[in-house]
Amino acid sequence: xxxxxxxxxxxxxxxxxxxxxxxxxxxxxxxxxxxxxxxxxxxxxxxxxxxxxxxxxxxxxxxxxxxxxxxxxxxxxxxxxxxxxxxxxxxxxxxxxxxxxxxxxxxx
Amino acid sequence: xxxxxxxxxxxxxxxxxxxxxxxxxxxxxxxxxxxxxxxxxxxxxxxxxxxxxxxxxxxxxxxxxxxxxxxxxxxxxxxxxxxxxxxxxxxxxxxxxxxxxxxxxxxxxxxxxxxxxxxxxxxxxxxxxxxxxxxxxxxxxxxxxxxxxxxxxxxxxxxxxxxxxxxxxxxxxxxxxxxxxxxxxxxxxxxxxxxxxxxxxxxxxxxxxxxxxxxxxxxxxxxxxxxxxxxxxxxxxxxxxxxxxxxxxxxxxxxxxxxxxxxxxxxxxxxxxxxxxxxxxxxxxxxxxxxxxxxxxxxxxxxxxxxxxxxxxxxxxxxxxxxxxxxxxxxxxxxxxxxxxxxxxxxxxxxxxxxxxxxxxxxxxxxxxxxxxxxxxxxxxxxxxxxxxxxxxxxxxxxxxxxxxxxxxxxxxxxxxxxxxxxxxxxxxxxxxxxxxxxxxxxxxxxxxxxxxxxxxxxxxxxxxxxxxxxxxxxxxx
Numbered sequence: 334x335x336x337x338x339x340x341x342x343x344x345x346x347x348x349x350x351x352x353x354x355x356x357x358x359x360x361x362x363x364x365x366x367x368x369x370x371x372x373x374x375x376x377x378x379x380x381x382x383x384x385x386x387x388x389x390x391x392x393x394x395x396x397x398x399x400x401x402x403x404x405x406x407x408x409x410x411x412x413x414x415x416x417x418x419x420x421x422x423x424x425x426x427x428x429x430x431x432x433x434x435x436x437x438x439x440x441x
Numbered sequence: 442x443x444x445x446x447x448x449x450x451x452x453x454x455x456x457x458x459x460x461x462x463x464x465x466x467x468x469x470x471x472x473x474x475x476x477x478x479x480x481x482x483x484x485x486x487x488x489x490x491x492x493x494x495x496x497x498x499x500x501x502x503x504x505x506x507x508x509x510x511x512x513x514x515x516x517x518x519x520x521x522x523x524x525x526x527x528x529x530x531x532x533x534x535x536x537x538x539x540x541x542x543x544x545x546x547x548x549x550x551x552x553x554x555x556x557x558x559x560x561x562x563x564x565x566x567x568x569x570x571x572x573x574x575x576x577x578x579x580x581x582x583x584x585x586x587x588x589x590x591x592x593x594x595x596x597x598x599x600x601x602x603x604x605x606x607x608x609x610x611x612x613x614x615x616x617x618x619x620x621x622x623x624x625x626x627x628x629x630x631x632x633x634x635x636x637x638x639x640x641x642x643x644x645x646x647x648x649x650x651x652x653x654x655x656x657x658x659x660x661x662x663x664x665x666x667x668x669x670x671x672x673x674x675x676x677x678x679x680x681x682x683x684x685x686x687x688x689x690x691x692x693x694x695x696x697x698x699x700x701x702x703x704x705x706x707x708x709x710x711x712x713x714x715x716x717x718x719x720x721x722x723x724x725x726x727x728x729x730x731x732x733x734x735x736x737x738x739x740x741x742x743x744x745x746x747x748x749x750x751x752x753x754x755x756x757x758x759x760x761x762x763x764x765x766x767x768x769x770x771x772x773x774x775x776x777x778x779x780x781x782x783x784x785x786x787x788x789x790x791x792x793x794x795x796x797x798x799x800x801x802x803x804x805x806x807x808x809x810x811x812x813x814x815x816x817x818x819x820x821x822x823x824x825x826x827x828x829x830x831x832x833x834x835x836x837x838x839x840x841x842x843x844x845x846x847x848x849x850x851x852x853x854x855x856x857x858x859x860x861x862x863x864x865x866x867x868x869x870x871x872x873x874x875x876x877x878x879x880x881x882x883x884x885x886x887x888x889x890x891x892x893x894x895x896x897x898x899x900x901x902x903x904x905x906x907x908x909x910x911x912x913x914x915x916x917x918x919x
Contacts, residue, residue: 354550363545386551390558393551397533399501399576401550414535416579417545424542 347432348380348408354401355387359418363402366419370426375435444653447567447603450488451481452790453672457648457657463628466652467594467604471618472633477644477665478607479503479511481633482569484669485605487517489567490527497529497565499552501575505532508571515669529563531555533576541579549589552576553596560600567603573623574609580620587622594626617649628652634660638814642781646672662820664783673786673824686885689835692730693723695904699880699889700861708884709829709858710837711806714865715844718876719897723865724804725759726901727837731800732769739771739798741789743808747774758900771796777812782821785809789825793832800835807841819854826858844869860884865895878904 351367353360364383371379384392386401396405396412404415406428415424445464448455455461462468462485472478479502486496500508508530512519522528533552535541559565570576570593577586597604606627608618613634617624624630630649635642645660663672687706690697697703704710710727714720724740731738742750751772754761764770773792775785792798803825810818829836840855844867856862862881867874876895880888892912893904 352551354548354554357548357550359546359548360550366545386554390554393555394531397535399533399549399552400547402547403551404544411540414541416541416543417547420545422544424544 345378345409345432346380347378347406347429347434349382350396350405350407351381351383352393352396352398352401352403352405353383353385355385357401360402362418362420363404366422367404367425370419370422373436374429375437378432378434379429446654447489447494449485450491451484451670451672453661453663453674454646454670456674457646457661457672458629458651459655459657462603462605463652463654464603465598465601466628467597467606467626468629468631469618469623469627470605470607470631470633471610471623471649473610473613473635476610476633476635477663477670478609478633479508479571480515480665480670481631482571482605482607483508483512483515483517483519486528486567486569487512487519487522490522493527494567495527495529495563495565496567496569497531497556497559497563498569498571499531499533499576500571501533502572504534505530515667517669526563529559529565531559543579543581546585547581549592549596553592556596556600556602560602565602567605568597569605570607572607572609574607574619577620583622586620590620590622591626624649629654633663638817641813641817643817644783646670662783662786662817662824664781664787666784666787671783671787671790673783673820673827675820675823675827689734689736690730691723692726692728693902693904695893695906696863696878696902699878699893699904700883701887701889704835704837704861705883705886707830707833707835708860709826709835710861710863711855711859712837712839712863712865713842713881714839715846715867716841717874718844718865718867719895719902720839720841720865721753721804722757722759722897722902723863724802724837724839725754725761728770728800728802729759729761729764732764732767735769736800737769737771737796737798738764738800738802739773739792739796740802740804742772742774742804743777744805745774747772750774771798777809782809782813782817782824786821786824786828789828793828793834798834800837801829803836803838805839805841807839819852822854822858856882861886877907 353364386393400416402418406413419425446460446462447464448461470478470481486498490496498508509519519528608623610617611619613636629651632647632649634645644663646663647660648656657674661672661674663670688703689706690703712720712723728738728740751761761770861883864879864881867876878893878895892907894907896903
């Protein structure tokens with residue numbers, strides 16, 4: 334039972350949306366921090382979209398976005414909001430590990 | 442020069458703020474949970490949207506659907522306004538099951554870009570934020586929080602949008618809001634309170650500050666009705682039209698002679714006297730005479746249930762039922778203990794607006810006094826007077842005092858309110874009750890200040906002037 338659940342977790346697709354604003358320095362840092370972090374993981378399981386609210390202010394409506402940068406985990410349920418520039422990577426690392434995303438062993 | 446303002450449509454609020462909220466600036470509405478902040482925000486939103494000022498409501502505490510339902514429940518028709526494109530709701534609620542964690546620095550651009558878009562695409566002029574407290578949760582470090590809030594308010598100002606920002610307080614008195622950063626950058630700060638005063642719930646509103654504008658100082662009673670917040674500014678807004686001197690009969694022939702032709706129109710008469718002095722009868726005659734003249738009259742009885750009051754009038758030869766059936770008289774009986782004074786004021790206001798009576802009787806204000814704190818009663822009386830003056834109505838209020846004390850000093854707020862004071866009294870020493878009546882004061886009219894003998898007979902009261910000798914004899918025997 335337990336193993337089958339972690340099995341399904343491991344194969345679950347993770348849908349992430351990074352909401353940013355081009356006007357915000359923290360957003361620019363978040364983009365760089367996220368790209369650097371994801372380099373350590375196999376990307377096959379992860380769908381990442383970056384939404385710039387400067388060009389499309391309404392794209393964050395459905396996900397209740399008030400702050401930038403916000404990394405929003407849309408799938409799997411339940412949703413999760415990670416506010417901030419990811420200079421503290423632990424919340425995202427924990428999330429990826431929870432869903433069994435495999436680390437790449439190559440150096441970056 | 443007066444600053445530009447937007448009216449809110451909240452009864453009384455535009456009076457205490459000398460015209461409403463500041464246009465293009467931000468207003469902070471602070472209060473504990475349950476003080477009516479959301480109701481305030483939705484009422485203003487509906488009022489402005491109805492008057493073609495596009496409004497965006499940003500809901501962080503409650504979902505868009507819940508806010509719309511709350512508004513519709515208050516008869517504000519937010520759904521209709523939304524469908525008509527006059528009101529927009531942004532849902533920023535985050536479901537409880539979805540956690541929010543912090544991974545570093547962030548800013549408010551998500552919301553700011555949405556505000557910019559709402560102004561550009563939907564011509565939004567007013568933003569209601571419900572609430573700042575929920576928006577800034579999880580709460581960032583104080584300095585960052587201050588920056589975020591400042592950024593929000595300065596964005597609204599840059600966009601020339603009037604902000605109505607709701608914020609939670611932890612207590613009625615003390616630090617204004619739990620975040621503690623909002624009031625510095627808002628031009629108008631309003632505090633809503635919901636306190637207990639002498640075992641009774643009392644809601645008040647206070648304008649804490651208003652930059653570049655005058656306003657009423659101190660706390661004013663308010664209440665949340667089924668139609669929203671109502672504030673009692675306790676400031677008589679005099680009707681601008683000059684009222685010609687007009688008199689009407691008191692229903693008691695001799696009394697009309699004492700007052701040289703009857704009570705003055707638009708005056709408040711207070712009748713003071715001990716129990717059994719005939720106050721209720723006098724009040725009934727006042728109501729009956731008015732209704733028989735074809736006026737509309739409301740009689741508020743606070744002493745006994747309606748059927749008993751109506752029956753008692755019937756028994757003493759003053760049938761009220763035909764007048765009630767003819768639609769010229771309304772008798773409303775309430776137990777003051779079961780209503781808050783604010784609700785009672787709402788009852789009176791609604792009664793005046795719906796039935797439009799020219800005469801109002803309240804028998805007795807003492808039963809209200811006994812069921813409230815001194816401060817609450819004083820505010821109530823001033824509220825009643827404001828209401829009567831605002832609408833230009835005449836009223837008769839009865840007040841119970843101990844026997845022999847009916848001509849004694851009246852509480853200052855009562856004598857200020859009364860245009861005329863009539864004392865009814867008796868001396869119980871003789872074989873018969875020696876009843877007397879005396880006009881203590883009557884503004885704007887000559888009147889007979891001498892004591893009159895009063896007789897209670899079937900169908901009415903009769904008065905007759907006492908000679909000095911008779912009066913001296915009575916005083917001696919008393």
